Amino acid sequence: xxxxxxxxxxxxxxxxxxxxxxxxxxxxxxxxxxxxxxxxxxxxxxxxxxxxxxxxxxxxxxxxxxxxxxxxxxxxxxxxxxxxxxxxxxxxxxxxxxxxxxxxxxxxxxxxxxxxxxxxxxxxxxxxxxxxxxxxxxxxxxxxxxxxxxxxxxxxxxxxxxxxxxxxxxxxxxxxxxxxxxxxxxxxxxxxxxxxxxxxxxxxxxxxxxxxxxxxxxxxxxxxxxxxxxxxx
Numbered sequence: 061x062x063x064x065x066x067x068x069x070x071x072x073x074x075x076x077x078x079x080x081x082x083x084x085x086x087x088x089x090x091x092x093x094x095x096x097x098x099x100x101x102x103x104x105x106x107x108x109x110x111x112x113x114x115x116x117x118x119x120x121x122x123x124x125x126x127x128x129x130x131x132x133x134x135x136x137x138x139x140x141x142x143x144x145x146x147x148x149x150x151x152x153x154x155x156x157x158x159x160x161x162x163x164x165x166x167x168x169x170x171x172x173x174x175x176x177x178x179x180x181x182x183x184x185x186x187x188x189x190x191x192x193x194x195x196x197x198x199x200x201x202x203x204x205x206x207x208x209x210x211x212x213x214x215x216x217x218x219x220x221x222x223x224x225x226x227x228x229x230x231x232x233x234x235x236x237x238x239x240x241x242x243x244x245x246x247x248x249x250x251x252x253x254x255x256x257x258x259x260x261x262x263x264x265x266x267x268x269x270x271x272x273x274x275x276x277x278x279x280x281x282x283x284x285x286x287x288x289x290x291x292x293x
Contacts, residue, residue, distance in 0.1 A: 068115035145251030166233035
């Protein structure tokens with residue numbers, strides 16, 4: 061199984077911190093955000109390669125990886141000349157990812173969970189599901205993509221950043237894709253997972269709840285909160 065860490069974003073909401081530092085490298089209790097994700101990726105024996113897409117301040121990210129992970133041969137850096145979008149990046153990499161289950165992570169969020177448990181939930185998903193979406197309980201539902209679930213845990217609908225959403229279970233932007241999802245992305249030439257891929261597969265997306273920790277650290281307020289509350293396993 062391969063994994064893609066989407067780490068190319070500019071992090072404009074976190075300025076001025078991100079004026080000189082890419083969002084994926086912002087420190088959480090003294091450690092770069094990206095390093096938490098890489099530790100989780102390599103805590104399981106089921107992932108044999110992690111691809112990291114780069115764009116904003118890409119040399120800084122590349123230098124960080126070479127310094128912090130100098131002997132890790134399973135990391136592949138993939139620089140983009142221009143931002144492709146979350147699904148566009150997967151389309152660009154599809155020849156390298158073909159015919160495999162794929163973990164896809166928005167690496168600008170702070171998260172902690174059992175990667176093996178997440179993978180196992182996908183392997184035991186209901187019939188017909190082509191994707192598993194990690195969920196978390198949010199304290200700000202109107203700022204997230206809130207999901208509606210069936211009795212067996214399928215995502216039936218998602219309400220993206222709306223007033224008065226129906227619940228507090230939110231999309232954590234961590235997924236496991238079956239090869240059919242990537243084939244569909246390539247065929248239709250879409251660029252965004254949340255806006256284009258997920259709506260096309262309602263009813264075929266299984267869900268798994270991260271009950272350890274997950275937070276979007278995209279604003280100074282949420283970033284400061286994460287610094288206080290995060291307790292890494």
